[in-house]
Amino acid sequence: MxxxxxxxxxxxxxxxxxxxxxxxxxxxxxxxxxxxxxxxxxxxxxxxxxxxxxxxxxxxxxxxxxxxxxxxxxxxxxxxxxxxxxxxxxxxxxxxxxxxxxxxxxxxxxxxxxxxxxxxxxxxxxxxxxxxxxxxxxxxxxxxxxxxxxxxxxxxxxxxxxxxxxxxxxxxxxxxxxxxxxxxxxxxxxxxxxxxxxxxxxxxxxxxxxxxxxxxxxxxxxxxxxxxxxxxxxxxxxxxxxxxxxxxxxxxxxxxxLDASFLEADDVTPPSGNHFLFVGRLCQQKQPLVMLEAAALLKNQGVDFHIDIIGDGELRAAVDASIAHHGLESHITLFGTVDGAKVRECILKSRAMVLPSSAEGLPVVLMESMALARPVVTTFIAAIPELVRQGVEGWLVPTGDANALADAMKSALECDAAALERMGQAAASRAKARHNxxxxxxxxxxxxxxxxx
Known part of the structure; x- marks a missing residue:
């Protein structure tokens, strides 16, 4: 075709x-x-x-x-x-x-x-x-x-x-x-x-x-x-x-x-910047509020970071309120619903994907990010550990634990370029092999x- x-x-x-x-x-x-x-x-x-x-x-x-x-x-x-x-x-x-x-x-x-x-x-x-x-x-x-x-x-x-x-x-x-x-x-x-x-x-x-x-x-x-x-x-x-x-x-x-646009993509080394990306519906299952709690912890520690959030849903008002409550306006960008080209652009701009879900099957966005050579910070629930191995393709944390999530995000920020590239290449190889x-x-x-x- x-x-x-x-x-x-x-x-x-x-x-x-x-x-x-x-x-x-x-x-x-x-x-x-x-x-x-x-x-x-x-x-x-x-x-x-x-x-x-x-x-x-x-x-x-x-x-x-x-x-x-x-x-x-x-x-x-x-x-x-x-x-x-x-x-x-x-x-x-x-x-x-x-x-x-x-x-x-x-x-x-x-x-x-x-x-x-x-x-x-x-x-x-x-x-x-x-x-x-x-x-x-x-x-x-x-x-x-x-x-x-x-x-x-x-x-x-x-x-x-x-x-x-x-x-x-x-x-x-x-x-x-x-x-x-x-x-x-x-x-x-x-x-x-x-x-x-x-x-x-x-x-x-x-x-x-x-x-x-x-x-x-x-x-x-x-x-x-x-x-x-x-x-x-x-x-x-x-x-x-x-x-x-x-x-x-x-x-x-x-x-x-994943289709050819991901399977045939060159492994692009994650940038040296401080951007994370969250893609998902703003709902309880995806736990965006826990991510914002973790972001607040990083902010209070003086860590320099930024999170792009793509998606919309029933928790949008609560997300807005949490950003305001924690003073995260300069650390968060809300994009709402966007097309695949924009998602891809944000993945390539990011250092790592963050998805702190509490209930999942196996998120497609993790596969897509990994195929584009991005490590992921996510939770060890359901089938996610079948795709993501701790310390190999990313970081796995307990669901609902803002402190553990903040520690993992900080580790991703402190990861040196060679280690980050190595994890990104491992992520791309695993996603492309399993999700063709x-x-x-x-x-x-x-x-x-x-x-x-």
Whole structure:
């Protein structure tokens, strides 16, 4: 694909509905696993030649400025020779800062483009053309609603969305549905399959899904999916808690990928200046207020430093207040939401990235900074230690500890040029080796070909 750095291999194909083909058109019997979750017995996985295959990507809201990793994966899968249909449950309301997201928006269909009332024609059409599937899907929806975080009314909306999704799958000749994030979209995909649509898989990012696993019905989602992608080994270990051992092999580690603009970037030595960079949503999970506490400690010690903050969110007012309270106005620059070019410019200007998160999957911004040869100051939570090793690619501190964070930032400032360059080169090598979009897309394409239907 021109301009993406992605290679297009020969297309391999799978049947549209291999489970039906292998079972003579009969539904596979259901069984109950050790968790008490009802799931269908699947026939042995195989590959049956066919003319083409097509995957539908389902996301709660797409495109989004913060979801560049989803866009990269979609483009990468297409470069592998698999057409992708983009579907967003809710219309995206963001003001895009990237031209690539504007292009994606033009190609994306929305299930709720006409609001909840717009789902009624789809529900009626499915009732008239697939009555058995309609009632099976409705019964499954009732079971899923019991004890779920959202009530029956919301699950009825999921059912309507599944009916709308089924019509798109039929119209577009979709072989497989893949979902990003394991909140409500996998429920829609699961109901779509029960109605008569293709099978589904999903990528779990964490960490929210793991904290709310019971109310989000994560066990049912894992058991029903053809396969599940975890973005880290830590994520896979959490998902395995909700799946019986005999299906652990269906949970795969698939890293988020960086594209050619990062993979082919020259390793630029970190500058000798005193700039740090924070990129992330201003929310509790990212802990910007803890970073400002650490900044206040550095200021009180007479340390010369500056932090550029990129991002916006519900804590923006609290961040402004903290900057004023600690007298940090000359030490902090707030940029708000910016495009990728500006983020890259700020990364290259910085000595190190700072991200003191308390809840994460595996932050893409850490991968991007490391790929541009910047060490990072971050927390040893979730999957972050899989990417960042203490003293090798950066500094790891306990979450919520402003004193430890201040000490690590001071160490980064006092680090001599040779050591800083050595850490930056180690960071670039590690990020590029582990987060290559070509490898990610190739693995996803192989999983789709194996499980489509």
């Amino acid at each position: 021109a301009g993406t750095g992605l290679r297009r291999p020969k297309m391999r194909c799978c049947p549209k509905f291999p489970s039906d083909a292998l079972s003579g058109g009969k539904k596979a019997p259901e069984s109950t696993d050790i968790l008490g979750v009802c799931r269908a017995r699947r026939p042995p996985e195989t590959s049956i030649p066919c003319r083409t295959m097509k995957v539908l990507y389902l996301i709660n809201q797409y495109p989004k400025n913060s979801h560049t990793f989803v866009r990269r994966e979609i483009l990468g899968v297409e470069a592998q020779g698999i057409p992708v249909v983009r579907v967003s449950i809710r219309p995206s309301t963001e003001v895009f800062v990237e031209d690539a997201d504007r292009e994606e928006a033009k190609q994306t269909q929305s299930l709720l483009a006409n609001g909840a009332k717009g789902l009624l024609p789809s529900m009626l059409a499915v009732l008239l053309t697939h009555p058995l599937g309609f009632f099976k899907g409705f019964a499954r929806m009732l079971r899923l609603a019991k004890g779920a975080e959202r009530g029956l009314g919301v699950h009825c909306a999921y059912f309507g969305e599944a009916c709308a999704l089924l019509r798109i799958c039929k119209k577009e000749n979709v072989n497989h549905v893949h979902v990003h994030f394991s909140t409500n979209p996998p429920i829609v995909a699961m109901l779509n399959e029960t109605l008569g649509g293709p099978g589904f898989s999903f990528t779990a990012h964490g960490s929210e899904e793991y904290y709310r696993a019971v109310s989000l019905k994560l066990a049912e989602k894992v058991n029903a999916a053809r396969f599940v992608a975890a973005i880290s080994r830590f994520g896979r270990s959490q998902l395995q808690l909700f799946a019986p051992p005999e299906i652990h092999h269906r949970i795969h580690v698939v890293h988020c990928g 979009i070509d490898k990610t897309a190739s693995l996803m394409a192989d999983l789709f070909r194996q499980h489509a239907g």
